[in-house]
Amino acid sequence: MGQTAIEKIVTRYAVGLKPGQKVHAGDFVTIRPKHVMTHDNTGAVIPKFRSIGATRVIDPRQPVFAIDHDIQNTTPENLGKYAKIEAFAREHGIDYYPPGRGIAHQVMVEEGYVTPGALVVGSDSHSNLYGAIGAVGTPVVRTDAAALWATGQTWWQIPEQIKVNLTGKLRPGATGKDVIITLCGYFNADEVLNAAVEFHGEGVAGLSIDDRLTISNMTTEWGTLLGMFPFDEPLRDYLLARAAYFAGRTGKTPRYTREDVERWWADRDATAPDADAHYCKVLELDLSTVSPHVSGPNSVKVMRSVHEVEGEKIAVHKAYLMSCVNARLSDLEAAAGVVGDRKVAAGVEFYVAAASSDVQRLAEESGAWARLLGAGAIALPAGCGACIGLGAGTLEAGEVGISSTNRNFQGRMGSREALCYLASPAVVAESAVRGYIASPADFETQTKGSCRVLDRGEADTGAQEIIEGFPEKLSGRVLYLPLDNLNTDGIYGKDVTYRDDITLAQQGQHAMLNYDPAFQSIAREGDIIVGGRNFGSGSSREQAATALASRGIKLVIAATASQTYSRNAYNNGFVILECPALTDALAARFAGEAAAGTRTIPGPEIEVDFAGGRITMEGKAFRFAALSPTAQELVVAGGSENVVRTRLAAGV
Numbered sequence: 001m002g003q004t005a006i007e008k009i010v011t012r013y014a015v016g017l018k019p020g021q022k023v024h025a026g027d028f029v030t031i032r033p034k035h036v037m038t039h040d041n042t043g044a045v046i047p048k049f050r051s052i053g054a055t056r057v058i059d060p061r062q063p064v065f066a067i068d069h070d071i072q073n074t075t076p077e078n079l080g081k082y083a084k085i086e087a088f089a090r091e092h093g094i095d096y097y098p099p100g101r102g103i104a105h106q107v108m109v110e111e112g113y114v115t116p117g118a119l120v121v122g123s124d125s126h127s128n129l130y131g132a133i134g135a136v137g138t139p140v141v142r143t144d145a146a147a148l149w150a151t152g153q154t155w156w157q158i159p160e161q162i163k164v165n166l167t168g169k170l171r172p173g174a175t176g177k178d179v180i181i182t183l184c185g186y187f188n189a190d191e192v193l194n195a196a197v198e199f200h201g202e203g204v205a206g207l208s209i210d211d212r213l214t215i216s217n218m219t220t221e222w223g224t225l226l227g228m229f230p231f232d233e234p235l236r237d238y239l240l241a242r243a244a245y246f247a248g249r250t251g252k253t254p255r256y257t258r259e260d261v262e263r264w265w266a267d268r269d270a271t272a273p274d275a276d277a278h279y280c281k282v283l284e285l286d287l288s289t290v291s292p293h294v295s296g297p298n299s300v301k302v303m304r305s306v307h308e309v310e311g312e313k314i315a316v317h318k319a320y321l322m323s324c325v326n327a328r329l330s331d332l333e334a335a336a337g338v339v340g341d342r343k344v345a346a347g348v349e350f351y352v353a354a355a356s357s358d359v360q361r362l363a364e365e366s367g368a369w370a371r372l373l374g375a376g377a378i379a380l381p382a383g384c385g386a387c388i389g390l391g392a393g394t395l396e397a398g399e400v401g402i403s404s405t406n407r408n409f410q411g412r413m414g415s416r417e418a419l420c421y422l423a424s425p426a427v428v429a430e431s432a433v434r435g436y437i438a439s440p441a442d443f444e445t446q447t448k449g450s451c452r453v454l455d456r457g458e459a460d461t462g463a464q465e466i467i468e469g470f471p472e473k474l475s476g477r478v479l480y481l482p483l484d485n486l487n488t489d490g491i492y493g494k495d496v497t498y499r500d501d502i503t504l505a506q507q508g509q510h511a512m513l514n515y516d517p518a519f520q521s522i523a524r525e526g527d528i529i530v531g532g533r534n535f536g537s538g539s540s541r542e543q544a545a546t547a548l549a550s551r552g553i554k555l556v557i558a559a560t561a562s563q564t565y566s567r568n569a570y571n572n573g574f575v576i577l578e579c580p581a582l583t584d585a586l587a588a589r590f591a592g593e594a595a596a597g598t599r600t601i602p603g604p605e606i607e608v609d610f611a612g613g614r615i616t617m618e619g620k621a622f623r624f625a626a627l628s629p630t631a632q633e634l635v636v637a638g639g640s641e642n643v644v645r646t647r648l649a650a651g652v
Helices: 005-013 042-051 076-092 104-110 125-133 142-151 176-186 202-206 209-222 233-248 258-266 306-310 329-339 357-366 368-374 425-434 504-510 543-550 563-571 580-589 591-595 629-637 640-649
Strands: 028-031 035-038 063-066 095-097 119-122 136-139 154-157 161-167 196-200 226-228 281-286 293-295 303-305 318-321 349-352 400-403 419-422 449-453 473-480 528-531 555-558 576-578 601-609 614-617 620-623
Touching: 005 028, 005 119, 005 136, 005 196, 005 226, 035 104, 035 142, 042 076, 042 142, 042 640, 063 104, 063 142, 076 095, 104 119, 104 125, 119 125, 125 136, 125 209, 125 226, 136 226, 142 154, 142 563, 142 640, 161 202, 176 209, 176 281, 176 293, 176 303, 196 209, 209 226, 209 233, 209 329, 233 258, 293 306, 303 306, 318 329, 318 425, 329 357, 329 368, 329 425, 349 368, 357 368, 400 425, 504 543, 528 580, 528 601, 543 563, 555 580, 563 576, 563 629, 563 640, 580 591, 580 601, 580 614, 580 620, 629 640
Parallel strands: 035 063, 035 119, 063 095, 119 136, 161 196, 161 281, 196 226, 318 349, 318 400, 400 419, 473 528, 528 555, 555 576
Antiparallel strands: 028 154, 281 449, 293 303, 293 419, 473 601, 601 614, 614 620
């Protein structure tokens, strides 16, 4: 069987393969990525690195530090954390980009760390963005980052492969943001959950690199682990332009040269999919049927055309043009063009932050920055800020926001009692000057797409091998959480995520408060959470797993789970299982309570039989797939830090 483009790239970066061995979806592999990016969370990775017994970074060229999340926070504690990160980078010879240089993902692309055919990971859920440059870009978690610093490698299970064929061409007024909003809203039944997506088709050539960066970035919200575009002529032209820029910089060695780009181009077939490559699904979207859309409120997977919404005159209080998904030069210029000579509407605060200092400089040179500020926009530093609910301009209770960011989860950008919609920079700008959700391109089309799905089959029900030290059975009371797409912001809120002073023992006190303030009074030590589909979606914060363990939750069972969340869980020795039949049974049983708005529902006792591969509730059995020995080993060891610590001590 042939390989997909993703499988070919992973084979290149896999460690310990036999000569000629090829890897495919489902395989557990040890990988040595070209780069691993960390941002503010570097401050939390450093003590992990030291706790596993590491004293030196094995390959100082592999890590990249770029500070971007909480850069408006000038408290002594936060500035002290940044100083420690910079000192660590200096000590180990690691590339460091200070607060204000830009959002980490943008910096990774601008500075040339991401190249076609590379495997680049980041300790952030939006590392999917790197796929726009023809790379395998995917998130890892903090524990992985520490292991990578110490050993240069980590483990990864190759996800299922899905081909997305893009046909047709975008109509004037539709953007890459509209494409990904359409994909999230049109294919919103977990078609791509935890998968690896490759974009193909004649429609790709008509998408700019900025459009591709936007689409790849928000494949995270669609539910995928990566979204990769091919290495084609538009990308080659973009890389040649970057190479020329690098060559013109004084005092710096070019990250790559024109000769490098031409060499990659000549070898591009080596990372193109084989004719007989296997994809588990094939989706198709006609780009000519994409029109301006908004997501929300407070959900990425609910979309409506702006043409429809505009008639309702939904008033907005705050508008946002920022983030790693939509704050590049083309976005700022598009917004400035929409604003023209108009002013921001009375009662609206319009916040603007460039994706990087370079982008802001170029926007200032083009006049776009001055036009936006002249219209009344409020400038913020190049960083994440309000997108993650930090710094100036967050949403207050009762307010409505329209944002070019990538997430609008309840409470993410401010109050849980606010509403937030996502849209393109053009729609955000038009809404800011009109005072209600509106678009400068007023047209609507009937979206055309299709999905061919292969049946996964039932979970393995055979006897499961249990390694020494792993429990054969566990039991406890069910805590049923009746919500699909329960995200990490809900499990562990943004107000505590970047506080390094909160100990593991204290994390449990903050668990689930953004999802349900009543959770803490209902939960008991030894409970077993049963959640819905795509449990743990959203960001890569590992505290969403460790906080539940800290609270005394025995394990989590979900219909389906975010693979990033599962990775965090097992990397910290915490068990999460998938059993959709159990979730469906509880959903039917507690339909009334869920409909009434109850978010944490105590249920009956259940028994989890790992050896038999079944969960028993009130005499009825529900099957689940076997846990791999790798997952069991991580649990027995108490997490991957202990596994790496043991290997370092043994000199492996």
